[in-house]
Amino acid sequence: MKAMFGPVIFHLLLFCASQTFGVRIQSDPAVTSDGVIHTELEQTVSLVCQLDGGHEPPVDEELVWLRNGAVVSLTEGNKKGQSSVCVTPVIYGDNGATFTCHLSKNATVTASVTLNVTYHPQLSGSEEVAVEEEAELVLQCDSWANPPVSSLSWTLNGSVVDLIAGGFTLTNDGFTSKLTADFVEKGLHEGTYQCIATSPIYGESSRQFRVTVTEKTLKLPLNPIIAGVVVVGLTAILAVVSRWDKITKCCR
Ligand SMILES: *[C@@H]1O[C@H](CO)[C@@H](O)[C@H](O)[C@H]1NC(C)=O
Numbered sequence: 001m002k003a004m005f006g007p008v009i010f011h012l013l014l015f016c017a018s019q020t021f022g023v024r025i026q027s028d029p030a031v032t033s034d035g036v037i038h039t040e041l042e043q044t045v046s047l048v049c050q051l052d053g054g055h056e057p058p059v060d061e062e063l064v065w066l067r068n069g070a071v072v073s074l075t076e077g078n079k080k081g082q083s084s085v086c087v088t089p090v091i092y093g094d095n096g097a098t099f100t101c102h103l104s105k106n107a108t109v110t111a112s113v114t115l116n117v118t119y120h121p122q123l124s125g126s127e128e129v130a131v132e133e134e135a136e137l138v139l140q141c142d143s144w145a146n147p148p149v150s151s152l153s154w155t156l157n158g159s160v161v162d163l164i165a166g167g168f169t170l171t172n173d174g175f176t177s178k179l180t181a182d183f184v185e186k187g188l189h190e191g192t193y194q195c196i197a198t199s200p201i202y203g204e205s206s207r208q209f210r211v212t213v214t215e216k217t218l219k220l221p222l223n224p225i226i227a228g229v230v231v232v233g234l235t236a237i238l239a240v241v242s243r244w245d246k247i248t249k250c251c252r
């Protein structure tokens with residue numbers, strides 16, 4: 001019997017030994033088992049770091065917070081035994097940010113959490129666009145999202161834009177989806193466009209563009225010619241005036 005209990009007691013001792021105090025992060029919203037906090041733009045995340053484990057944690061141990069390795073400045077009363085930081089409002093740049101808390105004396109006693117900020121593409125509303133015949137039409141939609149959009153499509157008058165028939169080019173750099181037509185024709189390009197993004201977690205969002213094609217204005221300009229005539233006329237008058245000046249002077 002004794003021989004059987006031996007290993008059990010040994011393991012229990014090991015367990016207790018590894019329970020010397022450490023630090024622990026609690027948060028709202030809660031940390032998932034893989035150390036990630038899921039949140040959204042404009043939200044608030046509060047983090048509390050506490051001494052943990054040991055039977056009598058020394059309350060005067062100072063704590064340090066880091067955000068992506070940079071020290072977060074804390075007020076005096078917010079360091080000993082327990083320390084809180086608050087991320088508010090959550091911004092794009094907080095996505096993937098890692099918050100680490102450790103003992104001021106011993107940086108190996110540490111705990112970390114990482115933020116996962118989810119957001120859908122910023123698409124909404126509608127816009128009036130006027131473009132001249134034969135000019136270039138450029139329509140742009142935000143496509144930046146976490147998680148990435150599963151699809152982004154463009155429609156014209158309710159059906160998927162025919163890139164070839166309309167002479168369109170479509171580009172997407174992960175931030176912006178851009179639909180371009182180099183040579184606008186009223187019959188081909190006027191109408192109501194929509195870009196529709198689908199997020200795996202937020203569903204669809206869209207933005208509308210009401211495009212009107214206006215007549216090409218005569219670019220060969222009359223105005224500069226008139227201006228030219230005026231300048232020439234003025235110069236002639238000035239010449240006569242200065243001439244007259246000289247003439248009258250020499251007559252004296
Ligand atoms: C820091 O903490 C670790 C883990 O608790 C411990 O093994 C180590 O001896 C400590 N170092 C110092 C300098 O106290």
Ligand SMILES: *[C@@H]1O[C@H](CO)[C@@H](O)[C@H](O)[C@H]1NC(C)=O
Nearest residue numbers: 036038116117118146147201
């Ligand atoms: C963040 O959360 C989203 C939605 O739950 C998930 O699809 C994505 O993979 C997560 N990203 C990371 C880096 O954990």
Ligand SMILES: *[C@@H]1O[C@H](CO)[C@@H](O)[C@H](O)[C@H]1NC(C)=O
Nearest residue numbers: 156157187188189190191192
């Ligand atoms: C789209 O609909 C508008 C209004 O009905 C129409 O004037 C326009 O020609 C249509 N555009 C195309 C490309 O069919």
